[in-house]
Amino acid sequence: MTRPQDLLCPKPEGLYCAPGDFYVDPVRTVARAVITHGHGDHARAGHGAVLATEATLDIMAERYGLAFAESAQAAAYGESVARDAVEVTLVPAGHVLGSAQVVVRWKGLTMVVSGDYKRRRDPTCAPFEPVPCDVFISEATFGLPVFRHPPDGHEIGRLLRSVAQFPERAHLVGAYALGKAQRIICLLREQGWTRTIYVHGALERLNALYERHRVDLGPLAPATTAERTDFAGEIIIAPPSTLQDRWSRRFPDPVAAFASGWMRVRARARQRGVELPLIISDHADWDELTATVDELRPGELWITHGREEALARWSDLHGVPARALELVGYEEEGED
Amino acid sequence: MRAFAELLDRLSLTSSRNAKLTLVRDHLRETPDPDRGWALAALTGDLSFHAAKPNFIRKAVEARMDPQLFWWSYDYVGDLAETVALVWPRRPGANREPELAEVVEALRTANRAEVQRLIEGWLDAMQEPRERWALLKLMTGALRVGLSARLAKQAAADLGGVDVAEVEELWHALHPPYEDLFAWLEGRSEKPSAEHPGRFRPAMLAQAIDEAVDFARLDPADYSAEWKWDGIRVQLVREAGVRRLYTRTGDDISRTFPDVVDALFEDGVVDGELLILRRGPNGNSVASFAELQQRLNRKVVDAKLMAKYPAGVRAYDLLAEGQEDLRALTFAERRKRLEAFVERQASPRVDLSPLQPFESWPELAGLRADPPPGDPQIAEGVMLKRWDSIYEAGRPKGPWFKWKRDPYLVDAVLMYAQRGHGKRSSFYSDYTFGVWTESEDGRRALTPVGKAYFGFTDEELKQIDKFVRDNTTERFGPVRAVRAEPHAGLVFEVAFEGLQRSGRHRSGVAMRFPRISRIRWDKPPAEADELATLERMLAQMETQ
Numbered sequence: 001m002t003r004p005q006d007l008l009c010p011k012p013e014g015l016y017c018a019p020g021d022f023y024v025d026p027v028r029t030v031a032r033a034v035i036t037h038g039h040g041d042h043a044r045a046g047h048g049a050v051l052a053t054e055a056t057l058d059i060m061a062e063r064y065g066l067a068f069a070e071s072a073q074a075a076a077y078g079e080s081v082a083r084d085a086v087e088v089t090l091v092p093a094g095h096v097l098g099s100a101q102v103v104v105r106w107k108g109l110t111m112v113v114s115g116d117y118k119r120r121r122d123p124t125c126a127p128f129e130p131v132p133c134d135v136f137i138s139e140a141t142f143g144l145p146v147f148r149h150p151p152d153g154h155e156i157g158r159l160l161r162s163v164a165q166f167p168e169r170a171h172l173v174g175a176y177a178l179g180k181a182q183r184i185i186c187l188l189r190e191q192g193w194t195r196t197i198y199v200h201g202a203l204e205r206l207n208a209l210y211e212r213h214r215v216d217l218g219p220l221a222p223a224t225t226a227e228r229t230d231f232a233g234e235i236i237i238a239p240p241s242t243l244q245d246r247w248s249r250r251f252p253d254p255v256a257a258f259a260s261g262w263m264r265v266r267a268r269a270r271q272r273g274v275e276l277p278l279i280i281s282d283h284a285d286w287d288e289l290t291a292t293v294d295e296l297r298p299g300e301l302w303i304t305h306g307r308e309e310a311l312a313r314w315s316d317l318h319g320v321p322a323r324a325l326e327l328v329g330y331e332e333e334g335e336d
Numbered sequence: 337m338r339a340f341a342e343l344l345d346r347l348s349l350t351s352s353r354n355a356k357l358t359l360v361r362d363h364l365r366e367t368p369d370p371d372r373g374w375a376l377a378a379l380t381g382d383l384s385f386h387a388a389k390p391n392f393i394r395k396a397v398e399a400r401m402d403p404q405l406f407w408w409s410y411d412y413v414g415d416l417a418e419t420v421a422l423v424w425p426r427r428p429g430a431n432r433e434p435e436l437a438e439v440v441e442a443l444r445t446a447n448r449a450e451v452q453r454l455i456e457g458w459l460d461a462m463q464e465p466r467e468r469w470a471l472l473k474l475m476t477g478a479l480r481v482g483l484s485a486r487l488a489k490q491a492a493a494d495l496g497g498v499d500v501a502e503v504e505e506l507w508h509a510l511h512p513p514y515e516d517l518f519a520w521l522e523g524r525s526e527k528p529s530a531e532h533p534g535r536f537r538p539a540m541l542a543q544a545i546d547e548a549v550d551f552a553r554l555d556p557a558d559y560s561a562e563w564k565w566d567g568i569r570v571q572l573v574r575e576a577g578v579r580r581l582y583t584r585t586g587d588d589i590s591r592t593f594p595d596v597v598d599a600l601f602e603d604g605v606v607d608g609e610l611l612i613l614r615r616g617p618n619g620n621s622v623a624s625f626a627e628l629q630q631r632l633n634r635k636v637v638d639a640k641l642m643a644k645y646p647a648g649v650r651a652y653d654l655l656a657e658g659q660e661d662l663r664a665l666t667f668a669e670r671r672k673r674l675e676a677f678v679e680r681q682a683s684p685r686v687d688l689s690p691l692q693p694f695e696s697w698p699e700l701a702g703l704r705a706d707p708p709p710g711d712p713q714i715a716e717g718v719m720l721k722r723w724d725s726i727y728e729a730g731r732p733k734g735p736w737f738k739w740k741r742d743p744y745l746v747d748a749v750l751m752y753a754q755r756g757h758g759k760r761s762s763f764y765s766d767y768t769f770g771v772w773t774e775s776e777d778g779r780r781a782l783t784p785v786g787k788a789y790f791g792f793t794d795e796e797l798k799q800i801d802k803f804v805r806d807n808t809t810e811r812f813g814p815v816r817a818v819r820a821e822p823h824a825g826l827v828f829e830v831a832f833e834g835l836q837r838s839g840r841h842r843s844g845v846a847m848r849f850p851r852i853s854r855i856r857w858d859k860p861p862a863e864a865d866e867l868a869t870l871e872r873m874l875a876q877m878e879t880q
Contacts (some may be wrong), residue, residue, distance in 0.1 A: 024452070146410055148422065244761050264465070267414060273756075310409075313405060
């Protein structure tokens with residue numbers, strides 16, 4: 001009988017597929033890798049052969065230069081690619097532009113590596129597609145019942161209301177440079193914010209990349225400019241680390257906002273000096289994680305990283321045997 | 337309820353006073369009656385109902401979800417009410433979300449058992465954790481969102497473009513949900529009548545004197561002087577059978593000081609200082625502020641505590657006598673009326689703050705520097721009041737001055753710096769400083785003695801911030817340990833108003849009102865003061 005651990009098993013380098021001889025999102029340099037998405041802890045430079053979506057390969061090239069791997073192969077969503085005896089298919093994960101679940105089929109066994117994912121709509125990337133499987137390998141970044149993200153439109157509404165309420169102040173929104181920043185910009189556009197949005201220099205190349213992939217971000221301008229000294233009433237998007245940094249001092253009495261699922265817990269907001277926490281995340285919240293397990297009803301649930309024990313317990317209590325893989329090397333969102 | 341929840345959420349994370357005022361004012365403007373009135377009552381602490389203990393809610397949530405999952409959640413979040421608000425399972429088909437007015441009105445009439453049932457029902461109906469959190473805060477009776485009652489009243493005053501003193505004077509004649517107040521603030525009706533027996537009269541406050549400028553232009557003959565007592569400013573009211581004791585912002589503290597509330601037998605409104613007053617052969621004598629603190633912020637007082645710490649009012653002004661409002665009279669006239677009034681009460685709990693005669697400013701300066709024996713020795717300084725000044729609410733410029741005693745000073749070494757809030761969140765602006773102690777084997781080490789976050793200019797803040805960043809030795813979240821060695825570190829001259837013994841501080845002493853008075857870039861830390869210096873100061877204060 002074919003056992004799941006013969007197809008995929010955790011190793012120090014990452015999740016290893018022996019019959020296909022490749023790793024998924026390896027944290028160390030390997031000969032053959034399949035990459036789920038472009039965030040730095042999943043997509044590292046220096047592998048031999050890399051398989052990923054075209055957008056993910058673009059992001060890697062933008063971040064690490066064109067020589068980020070010895071060879072790169074793009075796969076479209078839904079297109080099957082052979083890796084030795086194994087059939088590999090990339091399916092949208094709804095996390096960021098280009099993000100994919102890795103569907104691995106071998107000897108009648110189907111396993112899905114979710115990578116990072118979310119279930120709610122995101123104007124900057126294709127929505128998550130559920131794939132029936134024998135084993136679902138899930139992330140669990142927000143795998144505690146306290147993490148329940150409100151509708152993102154509601155959070156953007158809070159931001160816009162604050163801008164109207166404090167026209168004399170600048171609103172500085174901390175957002176992860178890949179994915180979150182562009183999603184916030186798109187959500188602002190959807191709610192009618194047509195003004196120029198000012199962005200930190202660290203976001204510019206990824207914004208341009210999203211535009212090349214036909215994600216329309218509207219009018220943007222660098223926040224670091226000699227022409228403008230008064231940003232009262234404006235929205236500025238910057239990496240989270242700049243919120244408390246000296247960089248933020250150029251703005252008039254800024255309202256520090258931070259778009260992250262971690263903002264659900266007040267102590268986290270207070271710790272970082274955040275005045276306006278925006279609970280917007282690119283990861284599934286507790287309800288999405290559990291609803292996904294319920295929808296797929298896999299034979300087994302494996303959990304890669306995050307708060308494994310709570311999701312594993314929930315899964316066990318709901319009749320899906322679960323197992324924590326204890327993979328290391330993946331960061332929490334926004335903990336940069 | 338949703339808007340109120342959003343308000344509490346934002347207030348709890350906002351540090352700027354102006355931003356808080358904007359948030360509350362906008363809420364009062366945009367929320368209809370009666371919800372906004374209940375919100376105002378919640379913010380000013382004027383709501384009362386059978387508070388529910390948070391613990392029942394823990395049992396309720398464990399009946400709805402796996403206790404292990406709840407425990408992991410609680411362990412992660414750390415705050416029970418917040419955890420419950422976050423994990424409360426959705427119940428499709430529950431009732432619609434309640435409005436704030438429904439919640440408050442139901443809580444006010446419910447008994448303890450009913451309160452629990454009501455709260456569970458509302459938690460089921462609420463969609464958003466922020467709302468559940470607000471409900472649970474409301475339920476415990478203490479919002480703790482960093483907003484004083486006075487600031488809430490200021491926001492209401494801002495809504496109508498009126499002086500906060502007007503709102504304060506009305507306040508005790510009003511009842512939640514304050515529909516008459518809002519009607520007046522929005523220009524839809526006349527000002528409600530403040531003719532409410534036992535009401536609070538907004539206090540007149542003094543400006544700090546500027547020694548360099550003011551004495552040259554002020555004539556000593558125009559001013560009376562008296563000692564500035566180190567207690568809390570209060571208003572003692574007896575009117576048509578109503579007796580009240582108010583703080584200077586109009587908070588009613590009658591229940592904490594039943595011994596003081598009964599001190600008047602004639603109707604009148606006395607402005608004075610609440611102090612611990614002990615009877616002696618020559619009248620009352622004043623005890624230290626530390627003793628008064630034993631009586632403050634207590635919900636329950638017993639005879640034993642009142643006997644040990646007998647409180648009283650040292651009177652310095654009379655705002656009303658019988659039916660007559662005296663506030664339009666001059667200070668000289670009011671003072672005569674006050675002296676006669678206090679004498680007639682013949683109460684051990686009310687005495688007169690004596691005037692301190694003086695001829696010239698230099699003479700007064702001498703008295704301030706070296707007060708006569710008795711109570712003036714522990715006074716905070718002197719007060720100057722123009723003889724011809726009427727009693728005006730607020731802090732008018734010119735009629736009243738406070739001239740505080742020079743602060744105590746020590747040189748201390750910066751040990752830790754913490755990030756500030758709001759405007760200062762990119763700066764290390766809260767400083768913990770220490771002085772030297774010597775162990776038996778002669779080794780010197782720094783022990784923290786206090787924390788200060790003001791007293792420096794914006795320019796100096798930038799320089800200190802840079803120093804902190806350049807000299808960090810360790811980081812603990814938002815706190816940095818700063819290099820503090822005999823020959824490397826930063827010395828602050830710290831000013832403070834007094835010292836108290838404290839079991840909570842490692843050094844055993846706590847400073848009152850510490851602030852940075854100078855930054856001693858020139859001084860090596862080795863030359864900063866020793867704990868022994870503070871201990872000597874404390875011993876000296878205690879013998880006075």
